[in-house]
Amino acid sequence: MAGNVHRATAAGQGNDQTRRHNLSTVLTALHHDGPQTRAELTRRTGLNRSTIAALVAELSLRGLAFETPATEAGTVGRPSPLVHPNSDVVALTVNPDIDAITVGLVGLGGRVHKRIRYETELPTVKKTVKIVTALVEGMQSELDSRFTVLGLGVAVPGLVRSDAMVTLAPHLEWREEPLAGPLTEALGYPVTAGNDAGAACLAESIYGAGRGVRELIYLNGSASGIGGGVLVRGIPLRGSSGYAGELGHTVVNAQGSRCHCGRIGCLETEVSRARLLEVLGRGSSEADHLDRLLAESDDDAVQIEVNRQLDWLALALGNLIGIFNPEAIVLGGFLGSLYAANPERLDEGVQEQTFASLVHGLRIERAELGPQLLTVGAAELVFAGLLADPAGYLARLDLPGEGVRPAL
Ligand SMILES: [Zn+2]
Structure with a gap:
């Protein structure tokens, strides 16, 4: 990872690009590998201590990470604070299948807060939107009071085009079904969709056997x-x-x-x-x-x-x-x-x-990853955009109120 880090060289735009790249590197490290000390982040990124301190401060200010005091036991030298990904920054997830629709809520760091399986047979897109809307409405007060929702990730058993168009999901009997429009209209969140096995591949590569x-x-x-x-x-x-x-x-x-x-x-x-x-x-x-x-x-x-x-x-x-x-x-x-x-x-x-x-x-x-595999995978479809450019992503995201809620 150290080899990919752009070191600060020039002022102005170059500096801003470097900062955004480094923010991405640090947030990705926290999301994939969980809480770690500033000293560990310094080691693994090859950035210096003051740069890591500034990046962690920015991620904290943006509500994407928070720090807890270091534990002294077993450390040599000055203890380093522990930096956590804020798992209250979440993706909603949907996995439609031939026998059920599963809706999930997954936080940064891959934490599954909720997973609800609603049994139904061969749901149409219209029925899927209706069921998902009802399940999300059931969580709405909790979503509003505690979480910052980045978007909705949908993992579909079929061919899904990059713009969330389901070209063909043969077992669901879906053909040329645009998913993003109706789901965004019903729920107000941006939608990212992909093939379910592709999403599961991503999840296993981050948190599982891969x-x-x-x-x-x-x-x-x-x-x-x-x-x-x-x-x-x-x-x-x-x-x-x-x-x-x-x-x-x-x-x-x-x-x-x-x-x-x-x-x-x-x-x-x-x-x-x-x-x-x-x-x-x-x-x-x-x-x-x-x-x-x-x-x-x-x-x-x-x-x-x-x-x-x-x-x-x-x-x-x-x-x-x-x-x-x-x-x-x-x-x-x-x-x-x-x-x-x-x-x-x-x-x-x-x-x-x-x-x-x-x-x-x-x-x-x-x-x-067991039964949570597709839920975690669908969330990664959403988190990928945030991780690539945290500052740019939050700027583009039209969040209500004050935006991302800082962690406690
Ligand atoms: Zn075949």
């Missing part, structure tokens, strides 16, 4: 199928329109069955949660217990199906490894359960499908 990994492939398995996200040099790969990462539609079996996308033998037709539950003789309501159900089963048919799915997954991963040469692959949702059922099978399968030099040092891991 932490610190700059070249990452994330695959998410859900009721709707398989989605993905890719980080290249630490930056989410978006593609020309924001659609990159449809890894579930990697074709693996030319003799397979037809996918809803129209092609034959996509990864998500061979590797599926529904097929696992079917062989286990269970319904989708028991999907949360997939780990236990797979571990407890001594049925040969279950083992055969697990291995069959792992082999197709290994083939797809072999292709992806050849394209992206990742440091790590993180598997979320039911794919984590599938991997846990027989990790050696997948590890060996991937080795067989790939050049040895490409798998050298490669890690395959399960996602760590």
